Amino acid sequence: MRAIRIHQTGGPDVMRLEEVELPPPGKGEVRLRQRAIGVNYMDIYQRTGFYGQAAMPFTPGGEGAGEVVQVGDEAGGLKPGDRVVYSAATWGYAEERNIEARLLFKLPKSISYETGAGMMLKGLTAQYLLRQTYRVKEGDTILVHAAAGGVGQILCQWGNALGATVIGCVGSPEKAALAKKAGARHTILYREEDFAKRVNEITKGAKCDVVYDGIGKATFPASLDCLRPLGMFVSFGAASGAIEAFNIGLLAQKGSLFATRPTLFTYMADRARAERMARDLFRVVGRGDVKITIGKRWPLAEAASAHRALEARETTGSLILVP
DSSP states (O other): OEEEEESSOSSGGGEEEEEOOOOOOOTTEEEEEEEEEEEOHHHHHHHHTTTOOOOSSBOOOOEEEEEEEEEOTTOTTOOTTOEEEEESOSOOSBSEEEEEGGGEEEOOTTSOHHHHHHHHHHHHHHHHIIIIISOOOTTOEEEEETTTBHHHHHHHHHHHHTTOEEEEEESSHHHHHHHHHTTOSEEEETTTSOHHHHHHHHTTTOOEEEEEESSOGGGTTGGGGGEEEEEEEEEOOOTTOOOOOOOTHHHHHTTSOEEEOOOHHHHHSSHHHHHHHHHHHHHHHHTTSSOOOEEEEEEGGGHHHHHHHHHTTOOOBEEEEEO
16 A cells, blocks of 8 residues: 655655555554545644654654554454544554554544544644633633634634634635634734734733634744733644743733643543543534534645645645545
8 A cells, every 4th residue: 555654854845655565453453444634734743853753764644534444453342344533643644554443433424534534633622722721611702823724713613602702813814704704703814913912902901811822933922912811821833833932920921821832642642531522523513513624635645735735824724635
């Protein structure tokens, strides 16, 4: 079978489509024929070595959906033909793969493979951000950076369904329209406006209960100025570069703020918690509170093109590769 392989970290061109021998699934594993593969900024971090040097060569990708075709011993009750999805795993950019059964969730028949592959990493990220890191409630005001992106649109929809006032920060009028459609009551064009000043104007000085920031360096520390006293700054990504070290006293100066840098892996480490998170996501998608938009599809062989588009911030919604 074919898979994308990386022999050295670097730009999109280091990804090569190669023939790979796949052994039978081992104990606790299943073989999965992938029907759709999610593309996420985390894959770029893997490709560039942002999270540290991986053993070479390796296959990037942490999200997908497909059909079980073979099971190893002690595969958790899974059987050939089961429709499954996964997140928080490597080896995603491949036609077929072996994967630990404990990382899989059965995909409801009402949800397509493409939707499943486009929603797990982003949707589970939105779940922990909105329901665990800061538990959004009716009447809250939240600021979502990159509100037209994959995670951003889910945050807008889900936050709106929870009764929050959502402010979406975006880079163009076209993306503002997408954020509005997703449930953002207000939008800010960050390239044309001082977003902290606009938040203050929109909220009449009350500011936000929480800021969800997946941008990083370019939006810090201005994101702190969008928070009410005792508000929470949630940094969950670094699309513009990592936030550099700062004097923690800044949080006191700006209103005894809270700041956190959570990761999906921490929340997903406990299987019982992970299953609750997945059920919560399937529920809001199933009842229509959250609609997953597939922004663009590429063949597996064109993974480099997908990465270029994502890094250039030319994309909206969820992105997938089709094996």
